[in-house]
Amino acid sequence: MNKPLKQHLIDPEICIRCYTCEMTCPVGAIEHDENNVVVNADACDFCMDCIPVCPTGSIDEWRVVEKPYSLEEQYEWMELPEQGEVSVAESAEDGTESGEDPVAALLAEAHKGAGGKAKAPASAAKPTVNLYNLANPVEAVVQGNYRLTAEGADTDVRHIILDFQGKPFPALEGQSLGIIAPGTDAEGKAHLPRLYSVSSPRDGERAGYHNVSLTVKREEGGVCSNYVCDLKKGDKVQVTGPFGATFLMPNDPDARLLMICTGTGSAPMRSFTMARQRTVGKKSGGMVMFFGARTPDSLPYFGPLNKVPSSLLQKHLVFSRMPGQDKEYVQDRMRVEEDIVADMLQDPNTHIYICGLKEMEEGVERSFTNIAESIGQQWRNLRDVLREEGRYHVETY
Amino acid sequence: MLDLINVSYDTQIPNNVGLSSDKKVLKALSKWHPGYLDWWNKLIPQNFQESMVYLRTAVSVDPKGWAKFDYVKMPEYRWGVLLAPQVEGRTIPCGEHAGQPAWQEVPGEYRNLMKRLIVIQGDTEPGSVEQQRFLGLTAPSLYDMRNLFQVNVEEGRHLWAMVYLLQKYFGKDGREEADDLLIRSSGSEEAPRMLGAFNEETPDWLSFFMFTYFTDRDGKMQLESLAQSGFDPLSRTCRFMLTEEAHHMFVGETGVGRTIQATVEAMNKAGITDPYDVGKIRDLNVIDLPTIQKKLNLHYTLSLDLFGQEVSTNAANAFNAGIKGRYMENRIDDDHMLKNDTYKVLDLEDGKIVEKDVPALTAINMRLRDDYIRDAAGGVKRWNKIIEKAGIEFELKLPHQAFNRKIGIFAGHNFDPDGNHVSGEEYDKGITKWLPTHADGDYIQSLMKPVYEPGKYASWIAPPKVGIDNKPGDFEYVKLHMA
Numbered sequence: 001m002n003k004p005l006k007q008h009l010i011d012p013e014i015c016i017r018c019y020t021c022e023m024t025c026p027v028g029a030i031e032h033d034e035n036n037v038v039v040n041a042d043a044c045d046f047c048m049d050c051i052p053v054c055p056t057g058s059i060d061e062w063r064v065v066e067k068p069y070s071l072e073e074q075y076e077w078m079e080l081p082e083q084g085e086v087s088v089a090e091s092a093e094d095g096t097e098s099g100e101d102p103v104a105a106l107l108a109e110a111h112k113g114a115g116g117k118a119k120a121p122a123s124a125a126k127p128t129v130n131l132y133n134l135a136n137p138v139e140a141v142v143q144g145n146y147r148l149t150a151e152g153a154d155t156d157v158r159h160i161i162l163d164f165q166g167k168p169f170p171a172l173e174g175q176s177l178g179i180i181a182p183g184t185d186a187e188g189k190a191h192l193p194r195l196y197s198v199s200s201p202r203d204g205e206r207a208g209y210h211n212v213s214l215t216v217k218r219e220e221g222g223v224c225s226n227y228v229c230d231l232k233k234g235d236k237v238q239v240t241g242p243f244g245a246t247f248l249m250p251n252d253p254d255a256r257l258l259m260i261c262t263g264t265g266s267a268p269m270r271s272f273t274m275a276r277q278r279t280v281g282k283k284s285g286g287m288v289m290f291f292g293a294r295t296p297d298s299l300p301y302f303g304p305l306n307k308v309p310s311s312l313l314q315k316h317l318v319f320s321r322m323p324g325q326d327k328e329y330v331q332d333r334m335r336v337e338e339d340i341v342a343d344m345l346q347d348p349n350t351h352i353y354i355c356g357l358k359e360m361e362e363g364v365e366r367s368f369t370n371i372a373e374s375i376g377q378q379w380r381n382l383r384d385v386l387r388e389e390g391r392y393h394v395e396t397y
Numbered sequence: 398m399l400d401l402i403n404v405s406y407d408t409q410i411p412n413n414v415g416l417s418s419d420k421k422v423l424k425a426l427s428k429w430h431p432g433y434l435d436w437w438n439k440l441i442p443q444n445f446q447e448s449m450v451y452l453r454t455a456v457s458v459d460p461k462g463w464a465k466f467d468y469v470k471m472p473e474y475r476w477g478v479l480l481a482p483q484v485e486g487r488t489i490p491c492g493e494h495a496g497q498p499a500w501q502e503v504p505g506e507y508r509n510l511m512k513r514l515i516v517i518q519g520d521t522e523p524g525s526v527e528q529q530r531f532l533g534l535t536a537p538s539l540y541d542m543r544n545l546f547q548v549n550v551e552e553g554r555h556l557w558a559m560v561y562l563l564q565k566y567f568g569k570d571g572r573e574e575a576d577d578l579l580i581r582s583s584g585s586e587e588a589p590r591m592l593g594a595f596n597e598e599t600p601d602w603l604s605f606f607m608f609t610y611f612t613d614r615d616g617k618m619q620l621e622s623l624a625q626s627g628f629d630p631l632s633r634t635c636r637f638m639l640t641e642e643a644h645h646m647f648v649g650e651t652g653v654g655r656t657i658q659a660t661v662e663a664m665n666k667a668g669i670t671d672p673y674d675v676g677k678i679r680d681l682n683v684i685d686l687p688t689i690q691k692k693l694n695l696h697y698t699l700s701l702d703l704f705g706q707e708v709s710t711n712a713a714n715a716f717n718a719g720i721k722g723r724y725m726e727n728r729i730d731d732d733h734m735l736k737n738d739t740y741k742v743l744d745l746e747d748g749k750i751v752e753k754d755v756p757a758l759t760a761i762n763m764r765l766r767d768d769y770i771r772d773a774a775g776g777v778k779r780w781n782k783i784i785e786k787a788g789i790e791f792e793l794k795l796p797h798q799a800f801n802r803k804i805g806i807f808a809g810h811n812f813d814p815d816g817n818h819v820s821g822e823e824y825d826k827g828i829t830k831w832l833p834t835h836a837d838g839d840y841i842q843s844l845m846k847p848v849y850e851p852g853k854y855a856s857w858i859a860p861p862k863v864g865i866d867n868k869p870g871d872f873e874y875v876k877l878h879m880a
Contacts, residue, residue, distance in 0.1 A: 052463065053464065
């Protein structure tokens with residue numbers, strides 16, 4: 001079976017045939033006839049040189065395909081074919097989330113804390129969204145289910161690994177997927193999918209295997225979380241997605257990441273960290289993390305996290321229920337470490353990510369306000385600029 | 398080491414040519430700079446000068462750096478001198494010096510010819526800004542206004558590019574020519590712009606779109622042929638200008654396309670199927686397709702005139718000298734000298750249009766014009782798709798090359814748009830169907846009411862399919878200064 005791949009294409013309805021992309025392409029992957037301008041999938045190495053030089057935006061089109069469209073096929077096109085069986089939602093087109101789609105609405109709600117319409121980082125990869133939906137889910141097989149928190153801890157957080165058996169599931173770091181719990185609700189209707197952030201990088205939990213991991217906390221009485229947390233190796237699961245077109249990682253290796261999270265909000269941060277560890281390693285611009293939990297026992301990935309070198313990831317693990325100590329929350333530690341936060345706020349390479357419970361938002365905002373003030377900036381203005389530039393991302397629930 | 402990719406801001410003039418260590422040229426440019434700003438500031442109405450416009454600026458000449466978008470007031474736009482990176486070991490691509498290393502200085506024997514080409518190119522750049530100076534007042538949307546201003550500031554930058562070449566390589570008379578570029582003025586009685594098409598008014602937005610589609614495309618073809626020049630600094634300048642010129646093509650093609658879109662949508666909504674039912678269609682506040690055809694006829698034929706005489710010894714000399722190449726010279730498979738080749742050109746014999754073989758060297762203009770016609774036909778095809786998709790029976794056509802010509806062998810002869818030789822009487826009778834009349838102009842003018850609300854568009858033009866820099870539909874492309 002062919003490995004699915006992302007193919008670069010040009011929208012013939014929007015392209016004006018100025019051939020600027022063709023002149024720019026350093027590897028000669030773009031050519032034209034009297035009809036269309038086309039991209040040779042065998043030659044294109046995704047260097048992205050053609051993207052900014054296009055005056056129309058028609059060049060920024062991508063499809064996940066089993067078999068790439070040939071040049072002959074592309075020459076015949078009057079319009080761009082849609083993604084697979086399901087159309088790529090509007091949301092992926094403009095890098096923002098909108099529309100009537102309930103999943104998009106859910107994500108838009110989760111991203112509300114950013115104070116405006118969220119935008120993807122400029123150098124983020126183009127996400128594929130809605131490849132699978134309720135009418136057309138994909139079946140995944142559970143490869144493993146591991147408890148992340150200590151046996152005696154007051155929370156049960158699980159690391160679940162799903163394998164898609166060769167079907168494409170091109171999830172980027174920061175994207176979510178939906179899981180449909182079997183059975184029906186009290187009214188006899190099928191359960192709707194619940195969203196979970198992926199915690200693995202784009203090339204897979206195990207590099208190159210394209211399997212996906214999730215970080216799920218067991219909620220008392222929660223239908224889906226109990227279903228997921230009780231899954232056993234070999235179980236089959238109905239999955240939708242990927243979803244989300246803005247809470248994404250910059251591909252620019254020089255970018256610095258400021259990550260603030262609590263509990264399972266660490267899932268996207270884990271995916272970012274692993275992705276950078278695998279790709280740019282020490283050449284990364286660096287990452288700083290403020291991660292809050294009640295106790296070390298209940299902090300997901302406490303062990304593996306401590307093994308990430310601090311040259312790549314500066315870790316601030318913060319605990320609110322340590323016996324004999326004052327309660328400390330992420331916002332408190334940010335104030336203690338205000339020098340590094342201030343430094344990052346002033347760096348145009350910095351991207352900020354906040355993920356976790358809605359309750360954390362207010363405190364984090366307050367700390368940002370104070371720290372911004374200390375460098376003579378008004379937080380709201382700064383935040384709006386950051387967000388507009390795709391450098392401020394909030395996902396809370 | 399000198400950084401030739403990133404734009405340096407160590408002088409008043411952003412550049413990637415090491416201006417700060419080139420005192421003589423820096424001094425000349427610094428002297429020219431205030432005159433340029435003065436020209437710009439007097440040109441565009443004041444409230445637009447004060448407005449924040451979402452513009453694209455180059456911060457480097459490699460693909461990643463030349464499209465940075467941000468709000469800027471136009472007088473503070475970072476005009477500068479940007480040349481495409483030098484290609485190692487580049488050789489002269491055509492003519493008698495083909496294969497020799499490209500010139501880094503102007504060869505004395507070609508000095509005047511080359512200067513003249515640069516001055517003519519340079520003269521068109523400010524000319525078009527002058528023609529379009531009042532269009533902001535009637536912009537059909539903030540999106541379109543932004544596109545207009547982007548075109549304007551880039552034409553301004555193209556002027557800079559030509560002025561740099563004049564001042565750097567042509568000494569005193571180069572500096573004088575640079576000054577004259579700010580003295581001549583579009584439509585002026587005493588000192589008009591050098592080419593006819595740049596002295597015509599751009600009275601309305603459909604004219605602007607037609608101009609950017611047809612006339613700027615001539616500019617693109619000229620830049621393409623200068624980009625092939627054996628004089629390396631000229632080639633590098635033009636190569637970088639071409640990336641900007643593509644935006645102007647985009648504004649033209651999508652502008653006309655969106656005008657057509659609005660017309661066919663309105664017709665369908667009102668249940669009008671006859672595209673010639675002009676009165677009823679105009680009642681919908683959109684521009685009827687026959688009028689769009691007339692505008693097309695006018696701008697296309699004016700632009701054909703810009704290519705000069707079909708058979709030209711000047712063009713032959715420029716090619717032979719290696720100063721100007723053909724369109725995509727490096728992709729043409731021949732000896733690049735045209736020693737024994739012939740080329741088919743149109744000619745008149747006893748009032749009949751005939752094809753004649755002439756020495757290819759003398760037909761350089763004609764060849765470029767043929768390339769232009771092919772290039773221009775592509776967009777017309779795409780416009781017709783919009784009409785076809787809407788289910789309306791009408792086809793836009795490029796008129797015959799003989800129609801409405803003022804320069805070349807067809808000048809002074811009466812041809813209809815199909816290329817039939819007609820009598821003076823027939824011509825006078827047909828002309829109101831072929832070219833826009835005063836009444837057509839008045840009607841279009843009546844639609845030119847500004848729409849300044851973000852995300853809103855005038856009735857006669859459809860919104861774009863994709864925003865600039867992927868911006869959402871209601872993005873405020875221009876923050877208008879309302880004082």
